[in-house]
Amino acid sequence: MWRVVVSLLLAWSFQTALSQLECEQVDRCSCEMTDGSGRINLHALAHPNNLYRIDHSIFTFLYSPCGAMKNVNVTGECNDATSVCQLFKEGGPGYNYGGADSARFSVDPDTKQVRISYKHNANNITRVSNVNLVCDPGQREKALFELEWAEPLLLNFKLTSVCACPGGCMAPAVTCNMKDSCTCDMSDGTGAINLHPLDNPWAPLRSSHLQPDLGRNFTYYYNPCSGFSFTNTMCTNVSTCQVDTEAQLFYALGDVAPQPNPDVNQENGSVTFHYVNTEDTGRHSDIRLICDPDQHVPEFTSLGEPSENFYVMALKTRCACPGLCKDDPIARKARYLEWKASNSR
Known part of the structure; x- marks a missing residue:
């Protein structure tokens, strides 16, 4: 009987390992799906001088995938190394919610949702932002950037684009x-x-x-x-x-x-x-x-x-x-x- 139990456990462990989908990071804005479906490549969405922007309630959120944002004329933490920035609409300092070099890809084991996460540490405070990548083959002209929810020190966004589809958006060669x-x-x-x-x-x-x-x-x-x-x-x-x-x-x-x-x-x-x-x-x-x-x-x-x-x-x-x-x-x-x-x- 114990041999049957062990065999079942081994089979379950093997099946679980196979089902753990990942997106292996290639660089800070692309990753390769382990199921062979292709590469998610956000390079074509990189516009560090023309940021994705959300005006929401009392805050404005800025996002620059792939590279750090450029020429951000704000005080505070949002400098030339920042990918995600939170600003007060009425002025005041900007808060860095993640540097470009901190970008990490992951896959939610339950929903299979691919996301890219950023973080910033300063004065013993860690701010984190997550960007869920939503595949939409019809979203070709410009990616749709939306705020999903926010809480202190944590922001969650959604980026909808054909580039979030594995193999759907191969950027031209960088020169x-x-x-x-x-x-x-x-x-x-x-x-x-x-x-x-x-x-x-x-x-x-x-x-x-x-x-x-x-x-x-x-x-x-x-x-x-x-x-x-x-x-x-x-x-x-x-x-x-x-x-x-x-x-x-x-x-x-x-x-x-x-x-x-x-x-x-x-x-x-x-x-x-x-x-x-x-x-x-x-x-x-x-x-x-x-x-x-x-x-x-x-x-x-x-x-x-x-x-x-x-x-x-x-x-x-x-x-x-x-x-x-x-x-x-x-x-x-x-x-x-x-x-x-x-x-x-």
Whole structure:
């Protein structure tokens, strides 16, 4: 008898595991349904400069899926990292009910309703907002954003759209459109990747790398925006340079400006700048930008020469994150004066 009971329990557990539908997070506004029905993709709804808005009772609610809201002219907690904001209609501070980076997908085990949740912690207070994603193939023009109910520190909304249907709304490929030699605008509205604060032609970023087949070290240099020059070498007015430290040979790996179409990884949003040295025989290089909001000091790493005359480097910095960095001419002048002072001693 006990064997029958155990078998039934195992069968029930197995069936329960199979029935636990999930939506596995891909990024902060898309997830993949585990039943194979497809991906819920909200990228097409990202309009951080044109927010979803609800005027309700004494409050106004603002929502920016995918990316943090931009240019929110309010006081209080609703800054450039916020996805959900609550405002008093008559003025006063805004309250952050969830940052863009806090977005998490889940599925209600009873209703099978997919929702995306946000939270914000400040002064030992946690505010939470939930957005239930309602699939409606007929809601194609614009998503319908509604308040379901609210209580202190908890907001519940409903977002109705074809994009809430698995496989129903595949956004176009995200691109980053070059504005100048070191700034590009993300087409999904998340902001600009701006490397201007890293521009320092007097002290370019550097990294050493051991080339296994040659058995010796090379040093790689990189400076975005305005490039740099090593006097009386091939590395004059370039963005990237390889130096054979043993033989003291210099090889230019890229002009100051990158190629006009950076690559954008469609899974994680990372951007790669491509550089070509038009004055040499085919040498070119890639700079892989790695977004890390906490990386205030840039980390530059050479990854070597994966194929002949092609060089790869990685740059981890908060300035590789859309919208986090802006040009600062005053800081740039300060870097120059610091360099000038150090060279006059």
